[in-house]
């Protein structure tokens with residue numbers, strides 16, 4: 507079996523295939539990042555949650571990978587005038603997210619895959635595939651007999667493109683009018699974090715925002731999200747003076763925390779694109795399967811892209827225990843995962859709109875505060891959609907539909923009030939019992955996570 511793409515999902519997929527006794531070869535277009543940095547030395551990190559960590563549990567690697575993460579216990583919101591507001595994520599510190607360097611995670615998984623006997627061919631860029639002969643094509647080298655082909659080659663997937671060209675798959679790629687750029691917040695002297703170390707720092711500014719996520723060495727990786735065009739867009743911010751003026755106006759408390767020459771860093775770091783990839787089906791008979799971002803690239807505003815890809819691997823492993831017939835397994839996997847990846851794609855886009863348009867909307871903030879009360883007072887029958895996505899294994903599609911009912915309830919409770927303490931909690935309980943509890947039974951939802 508052949509896996510194209512030795513990113514995090516490709517590595518975990520290859521490991522689960524090897525665990526099931528298959529000979530697995532991987533092809534990766536980048537050089538081996540353990541020998542040379544693939545990202546020019548930049549530190550790029552992401553958030554892992556329990557949902558994703560479950561994939562590593564399959565190989566007894568959860569605890570080991572946690573050693574290279576920083577627990578993130580809540581959000582620290584930074585207002586323009588420098589005021590800080592901390593919101594814990596979960597009901598207690600056990601409900602946390604884990605910040606990890608993508609590079610370090612990928613290196614860890616490359617080692618783990620090789621230890622399981624998987625051969626990884628680096629600097630092999632897949633350019634296409636012939637699914638009748640099961641051959642993969644690579645830039646500058648002869649085709650390879652691949653057996654079953656797995657496309658784990660990320661959002662721009664060459665394997666998906668080949669499946670589309672073969673008429674087996676339809677895809678769509680919807681680009682966001684926003685992009686992102688990383689900026690480093692260096693550690694303070696002595697390697698201590700220069701801002702609260704166990705929080706995701708967010709500077710919400712409506713049509714643009716900055717985030718900072720902790721690294722193990724005390725630094726934070728900042729990511730600024732900006733529109734491509736317009737007054738606050740990447741196109742406009744093209745000089746040291748403009749960048750400084752922009753940060754002085756919107757992110758004044760971030761300036762002393764950023765590197766001394768942050769304007770130069772801003773101008774020299776690349777801009778990243780953001781988009782949503784959807785496709786259907788994800789497989790061609792028993793010959794090929796797409797997984798991870800190759801099947802469902804999403805925007806990063808729920809911090810779930812990789813977690814979703816890792817969960818793909820858990821589900822595929824479950825499906826393999828039910829049947830030896832590959833075509834049936836791929837079809838079952840596809841049917842189970844597609845509604846869930848669509849749901850998290852939609853929720854990630856909704857979160858983007860929330861961050862962009864609603865952070866200053868009093869009615870939105872009122873609903874959030876009332877929801878906080880519901881979660882605290884009705885712990886056994888109410889968990890927010892955020893908690894269900896981040897801390898449980900409840901399928902994304904179920905969390906999504908429960909979230910819609912939660913919004914109806916919150917709208918009703920907030921219709922005639924201005925302060926969260928005025929919410930009618932007796933009525934709230936009735937609404938939850940009437941509208942949500944039956945759905946828990948219907949979808950087999952367990953809120954005791």
Ligand SMILES: Cc1cc2nc3c(=O)[nH]c(=O)nc-3n(C[C@H](O)[C@H](O)[C@H](O)COP(=O)(O)OP(=O)(O)OC[C@H]3O[C@@H](n4cnc5c(N)ncnc54)[C@H](O)[C@@H]3O)c2cc1C
Nearest residue numbers: 511513515535552553632659660798799809810811812813
């Ligand atoms: C700004 C940002 C923040 C994010 N934050 C989070 C977060 O907090 N939490 C989270 O869960 N997710 C997050 N994500 C999403 C996450 O990065 C992706 O979902 C994840 O990397 C997908 O893993 P993958 O292995 O499927 O694909 P990738 O990580 O894209 O890996 C694909 C691999 O395939 C290789 N490849 C590509 N094309 C070819 C080819 N033609 N031939 C051979 N090899 C090829 C690539 O070099 C790469 O190694 C974020 C994304 C962005 C952009």
